[in-house]
Amino acid sequence: MNLAPPGPAPAFRPEEILLPALDGRRENLGAIARAAVQQARSRLEAWNAAGASGGEVVEAFTGVLDRIVRFLYAAAVEDFTSRNVRVNQKCAVLAQGGYGRGELNPFSDVDLLFLYQWKVTPFVESVAEKILYSLWDTGLQVGHAVRSVPECARLAARELKVKTALLDARFLCGDADLGAEFERMVESDVVRRNPDRFFAEKIEESAARHREYGGSVYLLEPHVKEGEGGLRDLHTALWMARVKFKVKHLREIVQKGVVPESELDAVLESRDFLWKVRNTLHFRNGGHQDQLTFEHQEPVAAALGYRDAGERRAVERFLQDYYLHAARMKRFTDLVIERCTERPYRFGRLFSRRIRPGVRIVGGEIAIDEPEILDDPAGVVGVFVESQRHRVEIGSRARALLAAAAPRLEAARASPAVIQPFLDVLRAGGRTYETLRTMHDVGVLGALVPEFGQLRCMVIRDFYHIYTVDEHTLRAVMELEHLGAGRHREACPLLTQVMHEIEQPEVLYLAMLLHDVGKGHGHGHSDRGAKLAEQVARRLGLDEDGVGHVERLVRHHLLMSHVAQHRDLHDDRVIIDFARHVGSVDVLKRLYVMTFADMRAVAPKVWNNWRDLLLGELYLRTLELFEKGEFAEEAREARVERVRERLRQQLAGRDGGLAATLDLVLQSMPASYFLTTPEQSFAHHLELLREFHQSGEQFACSVRHFKDREFSEFTVCAGDRPGLFSMIAGVLAAHGMNILGAQITTSRGGVALDVFRLSHGETTDRVLDEERWQRLRESLGRVLRGEVSIEAMVQRSQRPTVLTRRTMPHIATSVTFDLQDSEYYSLIEVSTRDQIGLLFAITNALYRQGCLIHLAKISTVLHHVFDVFYVTDAAGRKIGDWRRMQEICETVRRRLEGESPGGG
Numbered sequence: 093m094n095l096a097p098p099g100p101a102p103a104f105r106p107e108e109i110l111l112p113a114l115d116g117r118r119e120n121l122g123a124i125a126r127a128a129v130q131q132a133r134s135r136l137e138a139w140n141a142a143g144a145s146g147g148e149v150v151e152a153f154t155g156v157l158d159r160i161v162r163f164l165y166a167a168a169v170e171d172f173t174s175r176n177v178r179v180n181q182k183c184a185v186l187a188q189g190g191y192g193r194g195e196l197n198p199f200s201d202v203d204l205l206f207l208y209q210w211k212v213t214p215f216v217e218s219v220a221e222k223i224l225y226s227l228w229d230t231g232l233q234v235g236h237a238v239r240s241v242p243e244c245a246r247l248a249a250r251e252l253k254v255k256t257a258l259l260d261a262r263f264l265c266g267d268a269d270l271g272a273e274f275e276r277m278v279e280s281d282v283v284r285r286n287p288d289r290f291f292a293e294k295i296e297e298s299a300a301r302h303r304e305y306g307g308s309v310y311l312l313e314p315h316v317k318e319g320e321g322g323l324r325d326l327h328t329a330l331w332m333a334r335v336k337f338k339v340k341h342l343r344e345i346v347q348k349g350v351v352p353e354s355e356l357d358a359v360l361e362s363r364d365f366l367w368k369v370r371n372t373l374h375f376r377n378g379g380h381q382d383q384l385t386f387e388h389q390e391p392v393a394a395a396l397g398y399r400d401a402g403e404r405r406a407v408e409r410f411l412q413d414y415y416l417h418a419a420r421m422k423r424f425t426d427l428v429i430e431r432c433t434e435r436p437y438r439f440g441r442l443f444s445r446r447i448r449p450g451v452r453i454v455g456g457e458i459a460i461d462e463p464e465i466l467d468d469p470a471g472v473v474g475v476f477v478e479s480q481r482h483r484v485e486i487g488s489r490a491r492a493l494l495a496a497a498a499p500r501l502e503a504a505r506a507s508p509a510v511i512q513p514f515l516d517v518l519r520a521g522g523r524t525y526e527t528l529r530t531m532h533d534v535g536v537l538g539a540l541v542p543e544f545g546q547l548r549c550m551v552i553r554d555f556y557h558i559y560t561v562d563e564h565t566l567r568a569v570m571e572l573e574h575l576g577a578g579r580h581r582e583a584c585p586l587l588t589q590v591m592h593e594i595e596q597p598e599v600l601y602l603a604m605l606l607h608d609v610g611k612g613h614g615h616g617h618s619d620r621g622a623k624l625a626e627q628v629a630r631r632l633g634l635d636e637d638g639v640g641h642v643e644r645l646v647r648h649h650l651l652m653s654h655v656a657q658h659r660d661l662h663d664d665r666v667i668i669d670f671a672r673h674v675g676s677v678d679v680l681k682r683l684y685v686m687t688f689a690d691m692r693a694v695a696p697k698v699w700n701n702w703r704d705l706l707l708g709e710l711y712l713r714t715l716e717l718f719e720k721g722e723f724a725e726e727a728r729e730a731r732v733e734r735v736r737e738r739l740r741q742q743l744a745g746r747d748g749g750l751a752a753t754l755d756l757v758l759q760s761m762p763a764s765y766f767l768t769t770p771e772q773s774f775a776h777h778l779e780l781l782r783e784f785h786q787s788g789e790q791f792a793c794s795v796r797h798f799k800d801r802e803f804s805e806f807t808v809c810a811g812d813r814p815g816l817f818s819m820i821a822g823v824l825a826a827h828g829m830n831i832l833g834a835q836i837t838t839s840r841g842g843v844a845l846d847v848f849r850l851s852h853g854e855t856t857d858r859v860l861d862e863e864r865w866q867r868l869r870e871s872l873g874r875v876l877r878g879e880v881s882i883e884a885m886v887q888r889s890q891r892p893t894v895l896t897r898r899t900m901p902h903i904a905t906s907v908t909f910d911l912q913d914s915e916y917y918s919l920i921e922v923s924t925r926d927q928i929g930l931l932f933a934i935t936n937a938l939y940r941q942g943c944l945i946h947l948a949k950i951s952t953v954l955h956h957v958f959d960v961f962y963v964t965d966a967a968g969r970k971i972g973d974w975r976r977m978q979e980i981c982e983t984v985r986r987r988l989e990g991e992s993p994g995g996g
Contacts, residue, residue, distance in 0.1 A: 106155030122229025146367025321418030622647035
């Protein structure tokens with residue numbers, strides 16, 4: 093672990109913050125307190141940077157606040173008694189929350205409780221007012237309550253938040269007898285009353301908090317305090333142990349036999365690490381900041397002494413350590429919670445059953461009552477098989493035993509006695525995800541498959557995976573299992589059907605488990621991972637077909653997504669090339685469902701109906717190719733003529749005006765139009781073309797909504813002109829539309845028919861708003877008539893809003909070209925950070941370089957955009973000169989990065 097830079101840290105003691113003596117003068121207490129807080133923070137920031145531990149800074153800042161509060165209390169008492177007769181001056185000041193626990197980070201909130209005896213006297217009011225106003229002057233966020241001891245007891249019985257706060261309360265100053273009375277009340281009333289209800293409420297509160305903050309330890313922007321595995325989890329464990337075992341400090345739970353000392357020592361180390369991270373976040377932000385957002389991660393890593401090492405960047409190494417500590421915090425919390433809520437073992441045995449020698453189900457959990465069975469490595473894996481078979485979790489005590497036994501598997505991982513039960517887990521058809529996750533949590537999976545084990549908590553900052561590599565992989569396994577269980581039957585019927593057709597599920601699940609094992613060593617992880625996956629498959633004894641399928645699936649696990657989203661699926665060459673890489677129908681089916689699971693496990697909302705449509709189209713076209721058994725391109729003209737003939741037959745009975753338009757389309761539209769347009773759209777296009785020709789207007793347009801598929805289609809018919817596509821894209825961007833893709837067609841007569849597919853997603857209300865569409869049509873007309881500059885319109889729409897001001901991660905802009913994948917077009921590929929008006933900026937730059945755009949494939953994952961444009965020169969010819977393509981790409985890159993044409 094890298095923490096602070098080496099060198100002696102200048103120790104800091106709270107007593108070094110000097111406070112003036114009280115001599116009856118009525119000084120500005122707020123100014124004194126503010127100066128003390130500022131001085132303390134300045135000294136602590138330097139100490140933190142020089143190498144102070146997280147706990148040292150937390151303890152010191154708490155000590156400073158204690159001195160300030162006691163000073164303010166003494167000043168308030170002196171001021172009151174100088175002006176009033178000494179009557180009922182009973183008041184006690186207590187710290188609550190993190191302050192009560194003695195865990196104040198530099199900009200933490202401060203929570204105070206003012207206790208009075210019978211009623212709120214002028215003395216209590218004066219003391220509370222003097223302390224609070226002075227502390228508010230420091231800029232601290234100070235919460236407070238003024239209550240009697242009986243009132244505290246009544247509120248604690250009703251409100252979980254109050255009860256929790258009182259468990260942390262710590263006497264600071266004031267009437268010691270009142271403080272002692274409060275302490276007795278906490279022990280007799282708060283700690284002992286309704287423990288089962290308290291446990292249930294805290295567990296539900298914790299689950300709700302985890303859901304709110306992402307539901308995983310392994311998010312790429314973790315919340316240090318409230319997230320899963322964060323500091324609040326440890327607080328929850330202490331609160332529950334306080335009630336169950338009557339302890340006040342973590343160290344006491346070892347003395348009570350709740351956890352072994354080694355577990356506590358480990359979690360205290362992790363707590364100190366998280367404190368150090370939180371302290372650094374607070375100092376860096378100059379305020380309360382508890383989330384490790386992208387913009388803070390690299391500076392915090394540097395502040396903690398992390399450096400690049402080989403292919404691993406410093407920030408990735410820091411985050412990996414963070415997740416290891418957070419995972420340890422979560423495991424410890426789960427262990428303490430289980431100890432607090434478990435029924436006594438002597439009663440549990442009455443409701444247990446033996447499921448194999450040494451293993452029982454007790455209280456709905458697997459328990460190991462003969463630990464010697466774990467001396468046999470096969471017995472270790474067998475426990476997981478039983479958990480899966482009986483659909484029950486493994487209890488925390490059993491998990492601890494399994495974790496201790498995990499290293500024994502390393503020497504036996506090639507043994508058939510160990511391999512067979514592991515393969516049984518993969519082929520069982522239920523609870524595969526839960527079983528693999530538990531195996532991973534206790535270290536058994538990594539011992540069996542070290543190629544996967546090295547992914548533990550690994551971070552690859554690509555800004556579209558929001559989980560660590562191991563967490564992403566396990567979630568992908570979960571998505572496969574959900575698909576097989578029919579959870580997506582209505583939304584994804586084809587995928588569900590294909591999943592049920594797949595045989596040998598162990599091949600599929602093993603490939604999914606290993607699909608990212610090549611990560612962590614720079615580019616080319618698919619090829620590197622394929623070699624590792626082949627080794628694992630052979631070690632596990634799969635037959636040659638199984639080994640070959642696992643290797644091919646890992647090697648090409650990104651291919652189907654890439655082709656579906658970034659290539660022309662109506663180009664026979666694309667389908668043939670994809671089929672050759674896939675090799676067989678069995679691999680195609682597995683790759684199809686793996687791609688689905690891989691996408692869904694990247695981040696919420698990455699998978700959508702649009703991607704489902706694209707992948708389904710690629711799957712069906714490739715399946716048809718395999719079934720035909722012919723890997724040769726059909727003559728282009730023959731395909732076009734077949735489509736034309738079907739159109740003649742389908743539309744022959746329409747009215748004369750439409751028939752005339754059909755004749756015009758058949759004669760003037762290029763071959764690509766007939767090969768790429770869905771046949772159900774032809775009639776709509778004919779209606780729009782007829783409207784355009786008959787109206788005499790500059791353009792005709794229409795919008796069709798496909799709510800079940802979560803996209804809309806905007807079609808524009810207009811006289812072709814240079815930059816038309818860019819103008820339309822700019823108007824759509826200016827009105828907040830999110831473009832998924834576009835098909836651009838120009839007839840021999842110079843009529844453009846541009847079709848845009850627009851995402852619903854988070855912009856559904858906007859896309860379905862007919863008034864917005866009317867405004868959009870008016871804007872498009874003004875742009876085409878030259879009444880308004882499209883550049884100015886897009887620029888106005890780019891003004892930052894509350895939503896767009898948040899700092900986004902830096903994503904390098906890359907603009908490349910491909911002259912191999914299409915016979916008729918040059919491909920330009922743009923990878924960059926998402927931003928308003930991006931498509932307009934790209935297409936406008938291409939227009940100014942004399943490029944005609946024929947197809948645009950748009951893909952956005954979180955903040956990352958990958959767009960592909962099929963282009964020709966102004967005469968419609970493929971651009972084959974690589975120097976010319978380099979020039980075009982460089983122009984686009986400069987436009988996106990805001991460089992002037994002559995910039996470097």
